[in-house]
Amino acid sequence: MTKYRLQVNGKPHEVDVDPDTPLLYVLRNDLKLNGAKFGCGMGQCGSCTVTVDRAPVMSCLLPVSMVGPRAIRTVESPGTRWVPGVVLRQAFVEEQAAQCGYCIAGMIMRATALLDAVREPTDAQIRAWMQPNLCRCGTHLRILRAVRRAADALTAAPARKKR
Known part of the structure; x- marks a missing residue:
């Protein structure tokens, strides 16, 4: 040890x-x-x-x-209103992206890393970035929509623009 x-x-x-x-x-x-x-x-x-x-x-x-x-x-990380993980959690709810929920923490963390790294990701970048994570329930399209929704919200956020 x-x-x-x-x-x-x-x-x-x-x-x-x-x-x-x-x-x-x-x-x-x-x-x-x-x-x-x-x-x-x-x-x-x-x-x-x-x-x-x-x-x-x-x-x-x-x-x-x-x-x-x-x-x-981790997904348990607290944040402020415009932290990607916080915005992503809300977007996943709004898009009903979770079914069983098993993959969702990993999906949110992978998407958080994307939104930390890329200011305004394209749909192709979102797809490529999220590709390593699997959802057995088949909500991939909802997950992609949730990431797109969060990316758009963060792009529009005044605090995000100042970075």
Whole structure:
């Protein structure tokens, strides 16, 4: 066992785990942040997606020893009105993008990373960015509409334009 200091959702945490422990297990078991889900354990579904320094990461594949001091953000991350994750959550509700809800945290985190990286994404960019994450319920078109809705809302937001 080794002690690791992690920065999760803006707060410091210390965990004592095996270096090979996937970040997903640390988030769920040690920090009790259950938004990221265990789907396949092989990085093929995206239900475990979180962001590390604003980049989407499948946390089932990332050993905690590789995280270091980088900022981890999960779907539980609080935010202000114009933070992409907050706007995305509302857009997913408005577009009725969730059915069973299992993939949604990963979808929101992948989309959050997109909206952090690309100011005004095209529909093609949204499709390409979201492609690694799977939804077994088949709400992909609603999910894409939700990301588009959030992107449009953020583009129109006065706070977003000043960045």
